[in-house]
Amino acid sequence: MNKEFEGEPQPMTQADFLKSPFPAPQELPDIDLTGPGRFFNRELSWLGFNWRVLEEAENLRTPLLERLRFLSISATNLDEFYTVRVAGLRELAQSGNSTPAADGLTPAEQLVLIDEDARKLMARQQEVLKTLQAEMEAEGIVVLGPDDLDDQDMRHLEEVFLTQVFPILSPLAIDPAHPFPFIANTGYCLALHLERTRDKRTLQALLPIPHQVDRFIALPADQGRFRFLLLEDLVLLYVHQLFPGYRTKAHFGFRVLRDSDLEVEEEAEDLVREFEVALKRRRRGQVVRLTISSGAAPALKSVVMRELHVTDGELFELEGMVGLADVKELVLDARQDLQWPAFTPRVPERVQDHDGDMFAAIRQKDMLLHHPYETFDMVVRFLAQAARDPDVLAIKQTLYRTSRNSPIVDALCEAAEDGKSVTALVELKARFDEAANIRQSRRLERSGAHVVYGFLDWKTHAKISTVVRRENGKLVTYTHYGTGNYHPITAKIYTDLSFFTCDAALGRDATKVFNYLSGYAYPEGLENLHISPHQLKSFLLEQIEAEAAHAEAGRPADIWVKVNSLVEPQVIDALYNASQRGVKITLVVRGICGLRAGVKGLSENIRVKSIVGRFLEHSRIICFGNGRGLPSKKARVFISSADWMGRNLNRRIETLVEISNPTVKAQIVSQIMAANLADVAQSWVMGPDGKFDREPVEPGKFAFNCHRFFMENPSLSGRGSAGASDVPQLTHSDD
CATH class of the missing domain: 3.30.1840.10 (Polyphosphate kinase middle domain)
Structure with missing residues (x-):
C-alpha cells in the first residue's frame, strides 16, 4: 500500500500555517557576503534540484513504479542540462571567455564543478536502478x-x-x-x-x-x-x-x-x-x-x-x-497497484451550475482554476465554445508550448474557418518545441488565422487568451491569464493557475499586449498588468522596497513568493535588503535558487523551501502583506508567467497580473500558498550553503501533503451554488 496515503490527515489550523518557519541564522565566515559569495551558483543549484528528483526515486513513501519514473526524469533532466547549459558554458570556455557569473565563477571553473557533481549523480542513478530492479523483481x-x-x-x-x-x-x-x-x-x-x-x-x-x-x-x-x-x-x-x-x-x-x-x-x-x-x-x-x-x-x-x-x-x-x-x-499500465492512486481532475461546480457554459460562469464572477486538480479541459472548453458561438467576433491567443494534436489549435482553426477574427502569437523559440510550433503555425495560417511571431530578440512567454463577444449591443472581452502553457498533456502533471475574468480593465490590458506583440507599439496605460522586459522587474523591486518600509515603520511586513527559479541578482539583493530591515520572507522555489537563506546579517529573515512530489510545481505567485502582514484581505496578490531569472525579467515578454477579486485572493493566499507553506511530506529546506535537506517530520506527527490536500478539496472560486464556506482555508485577519 502507498504509505503516503495511510491514515487520515488532521485538520489544518491557523497555528499550523502561522508557526514561525525561520530557524536560527547561521554564519558563513569563509564567504565574502559583500561580494559574489552572497549568490549561490545557478548550475550547481540546478544539479541540486536534480539530486532532489533522484532522491524521490529512493523515497519509500512513493509507489515503486513512480520511483522508477522519477529516476527516468532525473536522467532526462540531466541530458537536457548538458545539451543546453553545459554546451553554452563549454562554448564560452573554449572561446576564452572568462567573465564570471554572479557568484564569481568563470565558465571554466563552473565546468569543473559541474563535471564532478554530475559524475557522482550518474553513478548514484545506477545504484538507484539496481535497488529498484531488485524491488521490481520481488513484484x-x-x-x-x-x-x-x-x-x-x-x-x-x-x-x-x-x-x-x-x-x-x-x-x-x-x-x-x-x-x-x-x-x-x-x-x-x-x-x-x-x-x-x-x-x-x-x-x-x-x-x-x-x-x-x-x-x-x-x-x-x-x-x-x-x-x-x-x-x-x-x-x-x-x-x-x-x-x-x-x-x-x-x-x-x-x-x-x-x-x-x-x-x-x-x-x-x-x-x-x-x-x-x-x-x-x-x-x-x-x-x-x-x-x-x-x-x-x-x-x-x-x-x-x-x-x-x-x-x-x-x-x-x-x-x-x-x-x-x-x-x-x-x-506498466497493468500494474496500477504500483503507481499513484488514480485521480480524476474536477470540473468546477460553478461551470456545472451553468451547464458547461464558460462565459456564463465567468460572468457570474472571476474564477481561478488550480490545475491539475481542476481540469485543464475548462481552458479548452473556453476556446472551443468561443469557436462555435455566433456572438463571438474575435479570439487572440499566445502559444508557447502545446501538444502535437492540440485541441487549442483545433479550436482556433475552427474559429478562423468560421469567419471569426483569430490572431495567434506562436513563439518559435520555445526550446525543443520549435519544430512542433512551426507545424502549428503553418496549420493556423492555412485555416485563415493571423499568425504572428513576436520579437526576434525576446521570447513571448506570457500566457494570455482573449475572446471578444457581442452581448446586448456591446462588446465584452473575456480574458484568460495563465501561469502555465496551453498544453493539455503537461497540464495533467504541472500545477498551474488559470484566471478567467470579464473585467473590462483586465481585458483592455490583454488587448494592449496583443497589439504590442503584433504591431510593436509599446502598451501605455496598463491598469492591472505589468510586463517584462519593460516594467515588471522595476515594479517588483518597488513592492519589495514598500514592504521593507512597512517593516521599518513598525508595521507587519511579509512576502510570500512561489516560483520555479530565482537567480536575478537585483531581485535577490532587494530581498536581502528587505530581510535586513525586518521583512519576513518565505520563498517556495522548486528548482534553481541563487539566494542564500538563513545567513546571519544577510538573510536571517528569509526561508526557502522546495516541493518535489507527485505533481511538478509550476505556478508563479507573489503576495505582499502591504502593511498588514500575511495572510490579510489587504494583501497585494499577483500571479505571473515569469520566474525570477534574468531571462524572464530582462529578455522575455512576461505578465504579472494583480488579483483584486476577494474570493480569488483568499483562494491564492489562504488555500494555495498556505498549503504550500504547510507542506512537510514533499518539502526540502535550503541551508545557508545552498544545499537542501528534507523537511524534518516529528515522530508520530502527520506529514501534511499539499498535493493530497488539493486533490481532496475544491478551489474557492470554482465553487457553485453550494458555496465556499466548507472549503478548508486559512482565515484572513480582520483588517
Whole structure:
C-alpha cells in the first residue's frame, strides 16, 4: 500500500500555517557576503534540484513504479542540462571567455564543478536502478540478461528480432570506404569489433539502435511475471544475422549528447524558414557528452572518441545501463497497484451550475482554476465554445508550448474557418518545441488565422487568451491569464493557475499586449498588468522596497513568493535588503535558487523551501502583506508567467497580473500558498550553503501533503451554488 496515503490527515489550523518557519541564522565566515559569495551558483543549484528528483526515486513513501519514473526524469533532466547549459558554458570556455557569473565563477571553473557533481549523480542513478530492479523483481517485473533465457525464450526472441527489429537495423562498417557516420543527438549505438571466421580478418562497425523500437522487449509472461530484455541485448544475440561469417570479439554501447542550443540570424527575413534551418544545425551540434558502457576495448573506444572529437573530460563510462531515461517504459499500465492512486481532475461546480457554459460562469464572477486538480479541459472548453458561438467576433491567443494534436489549435482553426477574427502569437523559440510550433503555425495560417511571431530578440512567454463577444449591443472581452502553457498533456502533471475574468480593465490590458506583440507599439496605460522586459522587474523591486518600509515603520511586513527559479541578482539583493530591515520572507522555489537563506546579517529573515512530489510545481505567485502582514484581505496578490531569472525579467515578454477579486485572493493566499507553506511530506529546506535537506517530520506527527490536500478539496472560486464556506482555508485577519 502507498504509505503516503495511510491514515487520515488532521485538520489544518491557523497555528499550523502561522508557526514561525525561520530557524536560527547561521554564519558563513569563509564567504565574502559583500561580494559574489552572497549568490549561490545557478548550475550547481540546478544539479541540486536534480539530486532532489533522484532522491524521490529512493523515497519509500512513493509507489515503486513512480520511483522508477522519477529516476527516468532525473536522467532526462540531466541530458537536457548538458545539451543546453553545459554546451553554452563549454562554448564560452573554449572561446576564452572568462567573465564570471554572479557568484564569481568563470565558465571554466563552473565546468569543473559541474563535471564532478554530475559524475557522482550518474553513478548514484545506477545504484538507484539496481535497488529498484531488485524491488521490481520481488513484484514480478524482471529485466533479464542473455544468460537468463531458455530455449523457448530464444525462439520467441528470434521471431521478434526478424519481424520487428531486423528490417530497420542499418549495420555500418568503419573503414576508408565507409567514413564514420553521423550519430544524432541522444543517438544510441553499439560499437563492434568483429573477426571473420574464415581468415581472421577484423572489421570495425557501428550498429545504431533504432529509437522507433521500445528499449525493453517484452517476453511472454511466466507465472504472472512481466519479463523484459534490453533491445541491445536482443541485437547482440542475433548480430551474426547482420554480419554473416563474423564473430564478435568486443563491443560496447555508447550514447551521444550534442549542443542543442539554437542560433538564429538577427536579420532573418523569413523567421519560420530561418528556424527550420537552425533546427537542422542543432541536430549536427558538437558532442558535449559521450556515455559508454564499462569495459570497452581501448582500441575501439579510441576510434569512437576520435571520430566524435570527444576528450577524456567529455567521456562518461558507466557500470550499468546507458540511457536511463528509457526506464519509464517499465511503468506498466497493468500494474496500477504500483503507481499513484488514480485521480480524476474536477470540473468546477460553478461551470456545472451553468451547464458547461464558460462565459456564463465567468460572468457570474472571476474564477481561478488550480490545475491539475481542476481540469485543464475548462481552458479548452473556453476556446472551443468561443469557436462555435455566433456572438463571438474575435479570439487572440499566445502559444508557447502545446501538444502535437492540440485541441487549442483545433479550436482556433475552427474559429478562423468560421469567419471569426483569430490572431495567434506562436513563439518559435520555445526550446525543443520549435519544430512542433512551426507545424502549428503553418496549420493556423492555412485555416485563415493571423499568425504572428513576436520579437526576434525576446521570447513571448506570457500566457494570455482573449475572446471578444457581442452581448446586448456591446462588446465584452473575456480574458484568460495563465501561469502555465496551453498544453493539455503537461497540464495533467504541472500545477498551474488559470484566471478567467470579464473585467473590462483586465481585458483592455490583454488587448494592449496583443497589439504590442503584433504591431510593436509599446502598451501605455496598463491598469492591472505589468510586463517584462519593460516594467515588471522595476515594479517588483518597488513592492519589495514598500514592504521593507512597512517593516521599518513598525508595521507587519511579509512576502510570500512561489516560483520555479530565482537567480536575478537585483531581485535577490532587494530581498536581502528587505530581510535586513525586518521583512519576513518565505520563498517556495522548486528548482534553481541563487539566494542564500538563513545567513546571519544577510538573510536571517528569509526561508526557502522546495516541493518535489507527485505533481511538478509550476505556478508563479507573489503576495505582499502591504502593511498588514500575511495572510490579510489587504494583501497585494499577483500571479505571473515569469520566474525570477534574468531571462524572464530582462529578455522575455512576461505578465504579472494583480488579483483584486476577494474570493480569488483568499483562494491564492489562504488555500494555495498556505498549503504550500504547510507542506512537510514533499518539502526540502535550503541551508545557508545552498544545499537542501528534507523537511524534518516529528515522530508520530502527520506529514501534511499539499498535493493530497488539493486533490481532496475544491478551489474557492470554482465553487457553485453550494458555496465556499466548507472549503478548508486559512482565515484572513480582520483588517
